[in-house]
Amino acid sequence: MSESPVRVVVVDDEPLARAVVREFISVHPGIEIVAECANGFEAVKAVSELGPDLVFLDVQMPKLSGFEVLELIGRDVPVVFTTAYDQYALRAFDVHAIDYLLKPFSEQRFGEALARARERLAARDHAPVDALVSETQARQTPLERVLIRDGSQVHVLPVDRIDYVEAQDDYVSFRSEGKSYLKDQTLGVTESLLDPSRFVRIHRSYLLNIERIARVELYAKDSRIAILRDGTKLPVSRAGYARLAKLL
Amino acid sequence: MHPILARGRRLALYLGAWTLVGMLLAALLAGPGGLSATRSLVVAIPLALVYAFFCLSAWYVARSTPLGPTGGVRLIATALTASAISSAAWLVVARGWLELFAEGNRVAPPELFPALRALIFGFGLLLYLLSISVSYLLAAFERSRDAERRGFEALVLAREAELRSLRTQIDPHFLFNTLHSISALTTADPPAARRMCILLGDFLRDTLALGSKDRITIVRELQLATQFLEIEQVRFGDRLRTDIGSPASDTWMVPPLLLQPLVENAVTHGVAHVIEGGVIRIAISENGSSLTIDVENPCDPDRPKRTGTGLGLSNVRARVQALYGDRAGVSASEADAVWRVRLTLPAESVLSEGPNPHE
Numbered sequence: 001m002s003e004s005p006v007r008v009v010v011v012d013d014e015p016l017a018r019a020v021v022r023e024f025i026s027v028h029p030g031i032e033i034v035a036e037c038a039n040g041f042e043a044v045k046a047v048s049e050l051g052p053d054l055v056f057l058d059v060q061m062p063k064l065s066g067f068e069v070l071e072l073i074g075r076d077v078p079v080v081f082t083t084a085y086d087q088y089a090l091r092a093f094d095v096h097a098i099d100y101l102l103k104p105f106s107e108q109r110f111g112e113a114l115a116r117a118r119e120r121l122a123a124r125d126h127a128p129v130d131a132l133v134s135e136t137q138a139r140q141t142p143l144e145r146v147l148i149r150d151g152s153q154v155h156v157l158p159v160d161r162i163d164y165v166e167a168q169d170d171y172v173s174f175r176s177e178g179k180s181y182l183k184d185q186t187l188g189v190t191e192s193l194l195d196p197s198r199f200v201r202i203h204r205s206y207l208l209n210i211e212r213i214a215r216v217e218l219y220a221k222d223s224r225i226a227i228l229r230d231g232t233k234l235p236v237s238r239a240g241y242a243r244l245a246k247l248l
Numbered sequence: 249m250h251p252i253l254a255r256g257r258r259l260a261l262y263l264g265a266w267t268l269v270g271m272l273l274a275a276l277l278a279g280p281g282g283l284s285a286t287r288s289l290v291v292a293i294p295l296a297l298v299y300a301f302f303c304l305s306a307w308y309v310a311r312s313t314p315l316g317p318t319g320g321v322r323l324i325a326t327a328l329t330a331s332a333i334s335s336a337a338w339l340v341v342a343r344g345w346l347e348l349f350a351e352g353n354r355v356a357p358p359e360l361f362p363a364l365r366a367l368i369f370g371f372g373l374l375l376y377l378l379s380i381s382v383s384y385l386l387a388a389f390e391r392s393r394d395a396e397r398r399g400f401e402a403l404v405l406a407r408e409a410e411l412r413s414l415r416t417q418i419d420p421h422f423l424f425n426t427l428h429s430i431s432a433l434t435t436a437d438p439p440a441a442r443r444m445c446i447l448l449g450d451f452l453r454d455t456l457a458l459g460s461k462d463r464i465t466i467v468r469e470l471q472l473a474t475q476f477l478e479i480e481q482v483r484f485g486d487r488l489r490t491d492i493g494s495p496a497s498d499t500w501m502v503p504p505l506l507l508q509p510l511v512e513n514a515v516t517h518g519v520a521h522v523i524e525g526g527v528i529r530i531a532i533s534e535n536g537s538s539l540t541i542d543v544e545n546p547c548d549p550d551r552p553k554r555t556g557t558g559l560g561l562s563n564v565r566a567r568v569q570a571l572y573g574d575r576a577g578v579s580a581s582e583a584d585a586v587w588r589v590r591l592t593l594p595a596e597s598v599l600s601e602g603p604n605p606h607e
Binding site: 015019041060062063085103104105 | 427429432483516523
């Protein structure tokens with residue numbers, strides 16, 4: 001048992017469900033609840049500000065699901081999922097959750113999860129967990145929405161509101177309704193996550209939502225520009241034009 | 249039971265037909281027998297009617313040698329043998345009757361009979377063969393009617409099975425979450441835990457009792473929805489508020505638990521996805537011929553579209569379609585972060601239902 005208390009964040013949109021975790025934790029010495037959150041946004045904020053050792057995370061919550069919260073806060077925070085649904089268990093295993101508690105769970109079962117968390121924490125002090133393959137990169141279906149973390153704030157961007165994505169050094173910039181959102185991701189990864197029938201790589205640096213195209217004009221020999229509905233002009237490479245022509 | 253003896257009307261019709269046969273026989277007798285028209289009728293009609301009863305046995309002959317499995321030779325042999333036996337029996341009766349008649353009326357000479365023997369026997373043989381044929385026809389007709397009825401019964405059963413499968417089953421996750429809430433309340437607020445147990449018990453019992461009925465009143469259906477929402481309110485607290493309308497009259501009948509999937513969706517796909525929660529509204533409006541039920545809930549307009557309300561809604565659609573066909577409608581729409589499902593059902597009066605043992 002470590003000297004300093006284990007700092008815990010409890011995330012569940014139901015007050016009673018948080019009360020169960022709070023009550024079960026109270027009998028274990030050396031564990032301190034540093035925050036209780038009723039939704040994913042609060043959770044992302046609390047985790048990034050408080051840097052807890054362990055998060056009890058509900059899966060089904062408004063706006064951001066437990067998995068989306070995990071994607072945003074990164075993999076270095078150990079998580080125990082709590083949910084009434086057993087269909088997420090495999091996915092929880094994929095994202096290396098410490099445990100998966102099915103509601104309603106007993107105090108004993110909760111104690112087991114806590115013991116596992118302590119083991120993981122103790123092991124981590126010596127050997128940090130390797131960076132894991134992004135769960136979203138392993139997923140089969142295209143993204144429905146893009147999550148962008150801006151400090152402790154979170155933007156949820158439905159993909160049909162994205163006009164285009166621009167590569168900017170190690171980041172990508174999502175353009176949506178006149179605003180830009182920076183995300184720590186490469187354009188190649190972004191392309192692989194989005195629906196290929198809706199987003200096309202028109203240029204080394206641009207990924208375009210094809211619904212936004214007004215027309216494509218020849219600009220010079222072998223080079224074209226795409227003019228979007230809002231008047232924005234984007235360069236189209238020769239390969240990009242071939243990809244675009246195939247879709248349109 | 250013999251199909252002709254089964255009903256008085258059939259027997260009367262049958263004997264009527266045989267009276268005509270008797271007239272034909274009279275015409276035959278009048279020629280070679282030298283009887284007057286009236287006398288031959290008096291002789292022939294009772295004879296024909298007696299033979300009518302002989303010929304009823306043809307039905308059993310036909311049944312004992314069904315067309316399908318019986319070989320052709322055996323079939324013909326059986327039919328001919330049966331015909332010959334009954335015709336011979338008829339001949340004996342006819343002989344007795346003719347002698348009696350001749351004696352009583354002192355008209356027909358006893359020599360009359362031999363002249364008629366071949367005629368009566370041949371006539372009887374033919375009539376019996378005809379009866380056997382008719383019996384086969386009747387049997388085939390009955391079989392096809394049976395098959396038709398069985399087909400129809402199978403259709404009804406399949407439809408009932410389909411409707412049963414569409415009947416609402418309570419989402420087990422609702423139970424898991426409710427039990428988890430009760431688990432929390434047992435230490436935090438024991439009286440509330442007990443209240444919740446009772447709410448849940450009542451709801452489940454009513455669901456079972458009413459779910460097996462064909463129709464329940466709209467008022468009862470709304471009570472079920474209210475019971476469900478009361479339980480969910482314990483879970484969601486202030487985030488879940490309700491506004492449940494009431495119908496002007498309690499005579500409307502609806503399929504039980506038709507609203508349940510819609511109300512469940514309103515919670516799990518609606519209120520549960522909105523941070524500040526909102527109001528689940530059930531509004532009832534009625535005119536003479538139809539009942540309109542609106543279920544509204546707040547929704548997150550930015551939610552991923554694939555986590556829609558698919559299964560529950562399509563279930564309700566299929567059930568309404570199976571029950572009412574084109575007389576009912578289900579439509580869903582979204583406007584200003586409010587999701588609304590509108591059910592339009594045709595009028596069904598409480599009077600068309602039997603007594604309701606539950607109430």
